[in-house]
Amino acid sequence: MTTIAIYSNKGGVGKTAAAVNLAYLAAQSGALTLLCDLDAQGSSTFYFRVRPGIKRKARGLTKKSKQLGDSIKSTDFDSLDLLPADFSHRNLDVAYAEKKNPTARLTKTLEPLRGEYDHILLDCPPTINLLAENVFAAADVIVVPLIPTTLSLMAHRQLLDFLAANGYKNSRVYAFFSMVDGRKKMHRELIAQARGDYEHVLDAAIPYLSHVEQMGVYRAPVGVFAASSPAAAAYEQLWQELHAAIAP
Numbered sequence: 001m002t003t004i005a006i007y008s009n010k011g012g013v014g015k016t017a018a019a020v021n022l023a024y025l026a027a028q029s030g031a032l033t034l035l036c037d038l039d040a041q042g043s044s045t046f047y048f049r050v051r052p053g054i055k056r057k058a059r060g061l062t063k064k065s066k067q068l069g070d071s072i073k074s075t076d077f078d079s080l081d082l083l084p085a086d087f088s089h090r091n092l093d094v095a096y097a098e099k100k101n102p103t104a105r106l107t108k109t110l111e112p113l114r115g116e117y118d119h120i121l122l123d124c125p126p127t128i129n130l131l132a133e134n135v136f137a138a139a140d141v142i143v144v145p146l147i148p149t150t151l152s153l154m155a156h157r158q159l160l161d162f163l164a165a166n167g168y169k170n171s172r173v174y175a176f177f178s179m180v181d182g183r184k185k186m187h188r189e190l191i192a193q194a195r196g197d198y199e200h201v202l203d204a205a206i207p208y209l210s211h212v213e214q215m216g217v218y219r220a221p222v223g224v225f226a227a228s229s230p231a232a233a234a235y236e237q238l239w240q241e242l243h244a245a246i247a248p
């Protein structure tokens with residue numbers, strides 16, 4: 001079982017779009033897959049047409065791991081389950097802070113699920129707080145979407161420094177470029193620079209494409225409503241490359 005966090009300390013970079021499409025592709029390949037929506041905004045929950053668990057206070061990630069199984073929903077797709085966003089996730093870092101071993105809570109919560117799934121994907125909110133530290137501890141690999149801007153690359157440097165300073169291995173980090181406009185010289189230059197600076201930047205990149213935006217209209221992964229589109233092909237390439245990179 002591999003736990004894959006789709007994480008960035010920046011918002012709006014394509015984390016949720018990647019998490020939804022990668023989880024779908026993993027499941028399509030026959031792997032039993034669970035996508036955990038750790039962002040209280042519930043975007044991946046929305047894309048999979050699952051109702052967020054707002055009313056059910058007794059559930060969610062703050063509760064005992066035994067109860068977690070009750071919160072998991074099946075999706076419309078074979079082999080793909082979802083742990084919906086729970087409104088209580090907005091306070092997850094506060095809840096964790098009150099516990100023993102506060103950075104190991106998520107690892108512990110996910111522990112009983114390790115035997116049940118081939119892949120667990122975590123769609124993360126854009127914060128570096130206690131929840132993020134729980135994610136870094138629980139994930140086997142951290143996959144970071146980078147948009148080709150100077151600020152996004154600066155944020156990535158900060159993330160790598162944070163991980164190193166806190167004893168997390170940078171070797172578990174993979175980055176890919178997201179929202180790329182190949183016509184822009186600056187995009188091409190920044191991507192070339194990052195590939196020179198970092199070994200962990202994957203070859204696959206996700207272009208800026210309206211089919212990705214339309215996920216919000218169709219409420220589905222791009223492979224479902226635009227199977228032969230460049231967007232579907234880009235996520236397929238990303239999944240293939242990532243899958244090969246994380247294979248034991």
Ligand SMILES: Nc1ncnc2c1ncn2[C@@H]1O[C@H](COP(=O)(O)OP(=O)(O)O)[C@@H](O)[C@H]1O
Nearest residue numbers: 011012013014015016017179207208209212213
């Ligand atoms: N490759 C892309 N091309 C065009 N729009 C994109 C792309 N990736 C994401 N978007 C759009 O940008 C917005 C933010 O993407 P999202 O995946 O929710 O980012 P995050 O989870 O990092 O906040 C969404 O409206 C999404 O539809």
Ligand SMILES: [Mg+2]
Nearest residue numbers: 015016039043
């Ligand atoms: Mg998101």
